[in-house]
Amino acid sequence: MTAIFLRELNSYFISPIGYVYLAAVYVLAGYEYAILILGGSADLSNEFAFLYTVTLLLTPILTMRLMSEDKKQKTEQALFSAPVTSGGIVAGKYFSAFVVYLAGVAITLLHTVFLAPYAKISWMIIIGNYVGIALMGLAGIALCMYISAQTENQIVAAVGGLAAMLLVISLNSLAGVIPFEPVQKALYAISFYSRYHNLTLGIFKVSDLFFFISFAAVFFFLTTRVLEKRRWSGK
Amino acid sequence: MIEVRELVKKYGNKTVLDHVSFDVKDGEILGLLGPNGAGKSTTMNIITGNLAATDGTAAIDGHEILEEPLRAKKELGYLPEIPPLYVDMTVKAYLSFIYRLKKCKLPKKEHLEEVCRAVQIIDVYDRVIKNLSKGYRQRIGIAQAMIGNPKVLILDEPTVGLDPKQMIEIRNLIRSFGKTHTVILSSHILSEVQAVCDRVVVINKGKVIADDTAENLSGHLNGRRLRVKVEGPQKMVEEGLKTIPGVKAVYPIVCTEPGCCAFELHSDEHTDIRRQTSAYFKASPWLLLEFTEAEISLENIFLKLTDSKGGKK
Numbered sequence: 001m002t003a004i005f006l007r008e009l010n011s012y013f014i015s016p017i018g019y020v021y022l023a024a025v026y027v028l029a030g031y032e033y034a035i036l037i038l039g040g041s042a043d044l045s046n047e048f049a050f051l052y053t054v055t056l057l058l059t060p061i062l063t064m065r066l067m068s069e070d071k072k073q074k075t076e077q078a079l080f081s082a083p084v085t086s087g088g089i090v091a092g093k094y095f096s097a098f099v100v101y102l103a104g105v106a107i108t109l110l111h112t113v114f115l116a117p118y119a120k121i122s123w124m125i126i127i128g129n130y131v132g133i134a135l136m137g138l139a140g141i142a143l144c145m146y147i148s149a150q151t152e153n154q155i156v157a158a159v160g161g162l163a164a165m166l167l168v169i170s171l172n173s174l175a176g177v178i179p180f181e182p183v184q185k186a187l188y189a190i191s192f193y194s195r196y197h198n199l200t201l202g203i204f205k206v207s208d209l210f211f212f213i214s215f216a217a218v219f220f221f222l223t224t225r226v227l228e229k230r231r232w233s234g235k
Numbered sequence: 236m237i238e239v240r241e242l243v244k245k246y247g248n249k250t251v252l253d254h255v256s257f258d259v260k261d262g263e264i265l266g267l268l269g270p271n272g273a274g275k276s277t278t279m280n281i282i283t284g285n286l287a288a289t290d291g292t293a294a295i296d297g298h299e300i301l302e303e304p305l306r307a308k309k310e311l312g313y314l315p316e317i318p319p320l321y322v323d324m325t326v327k328a329y330l331s332f333i334y335r336l337k338k339c340k341l342p343k344k345e346h347l348e349e350v351c352r353a354v355q356i357i358d359v360y361d362r363v364i365k366n367l368s369k370g371y372r373q374r375i376g377i378a379q380a381m382i383g384n385p386k387v388l389i390l391d392e393p394t395v396g397l398d399p400k401q402m403i404e405i406r407n408l409i410r411s412f413g414k415t416h417t418v419i420l421s422s423h424i425l426s427e428v429q430a431v432c433d434r435v436v437v438i439n440k441g442k443v444i445a446d447d448t449a450e451n452l453s454g455h456l457n458g459r460r461l462r463v464k465v466e467g468p469q470k471m472v473e474e475g476l477k478t479i480p481g482v483k484a485v486y487p488i489v490c491t492e493p494g495c496c497a498f499e500l501h502s503d504e505h506t507d508i509r510r511q512t513s514a515y516f517k518a519s520p521w522l523l524l525e526f527t528e529a530e531i532s533l534e535n536i537f538l539k540l541t542d543s544k545g546g547k548k
Contacts, residue, residue: 002335003332003335004336006332006335007321007332010324010328011323014323014324015323073319073320073321073322074315074317074319075319075320076319077280077283077285077313077315077317077319078315078333078379079336080284080285081285081308081313082308082333082336082337083304083305083306083308083337083338084305084336085305231284231285231286232286232287
């Protein structure tokens with residue numbers, strides 16, 4: 001698993017994907033930060049709220065070649081015949097994407113540190129934001145990784161991931177317009193937004209933490225199943 | 236060392252492997268021989284855990300590949316049909332990755348260098364794989380299989396894409412490796428299998444049609460076949476050839492030279508008809524232009540093996 005993790009992490013920076021992803025996150029986060037500062041506000045929650053959309057929309061870029069490339073280049077045969085489980089293969093890839101994701105959102109740490117001498121920072125809220133964005137990353141990457149495992153085409157993986165993430169982002173608004181209460185409740189329950197929003201306010205609810213982690217676990221597990229299935233069907 | 240029992244692989248209605256069984260003993264080099272699409276790669280993919288069989292089992296060193304995959308794969312080196320290379324890495328980085336992936340315990344630097352020297356890729360050690368030729372890629376593929384010094388090496392057409400000199404070197408390498416390891420290699424080239432393997436399993440259309448030593452197999456098939464090219468009328472020559480003692484059958488073969496005709500003469504395994512044939516032409520009014528012992532090609536083997544199977548039924 002460590003070998004796969006290190007190789008995947010390395011490959012983000014052999015290809016331009018890692019750089020492009022980080023540059024995009026840094027520029028967009030910086031843009032929002034600049035707006036905040038120029039507006040005279042020190043409430044970083046706004047920046048995190050903005051990052052909610054940015055990180056979710058950019059996650060498919062991180063994951064598009066994660067599973068699909070091995071299938072296309074037939075390199076998965078090296079992984080399958082090595083003493084490593086499907087879970088180990090998926091975990092190595094998954095956490096490499098997560099590390100790049102964290103490297104992206106870590107820019108806000110600098111933003112916070114630079115702001116600290118000039119404004120009163122509510123650290124609990126900042127920590128809540130970090131926990132929230134990290135958990136959301138775990139969930140989003142797992143979903144997009146699962147989509148990447150379905151195809152051997154990076155573009156298909158990226159577009160599929162993007163569609164899924166747009167759905168995830170808009171679930172909250174969708175729930176708002178549904179007049180049928182049980183459905184509305186169900187949609188709110190699986191919406192990332194309200195749970196993430198709680199965390200950005202510094203409210204830690206076990207159910208929210210549990211939601212993101214179990215969401216990630218489900219798609220992680222499904223991805224390992226896809227690998228196993230390929231072994232059975234040979235496709 | 237390797238036990239393959241009653242492997243069946245079906246894709247929908249299509250049966251790709253039909254009850255394939257064979258054993259490979261410790262320190263043996265087994266050749267899987269068969270035409271393209273016979274099921275060689277499928278068999279190898281199943282043994283290495285890349286593909287699950289519809290039915291049947293495969294075990295390495297007593298560990299069944301689906302029951303105890305990690306143990307079975309620990310002693311396994313596999314070169315698939317297409318070498319599994321991460322082409323944007325350097326050879327060094329790639330082999331280091333494989334070294335870590337296989338949880339190899341040997342001293343890293345020395346071991347990697349030793350492997351690279353053995354397959355002669357040391358001169359491209361620091362180059363990016365995508366810039367290398369097919370021959371190099373194939374050898375990097377062999378190198379990755381050899382990393383960790385596994386007890387079992389499974390090589391799917393290891394000499395594809397190599398030039399004749401490299402082919403001989405790789406065959407020698409496999410031979411020397413086979414002294415202390417167990418090797419399965421697949422090929423559709425008969426001479427390669429004969430040169431390298433102790434034993435040959437012939438697969439055709441998903442079935443094992445022969446399992447024997449290379450010597451026995453070729454000896455058995457050395458059923459004498461002579462090719463002759465004769466200046467003379469085809470009909471009469473053919474009739475004449477049939478009268479040679481020991482000749483079982485005469486088949487006309489293509490001949491474009493005007494006024495000439497060519498034939499293949501078959502005899503049974505233990506009869507040498509060269510002398511009789513030569514003597515026949517000495518006495519005949521026709522001129523013998525060419526006289527060769529027909530090479531046993533893979534097609535001949537299949538014809539022979541499928542013929543004899545058909546005969547039994």
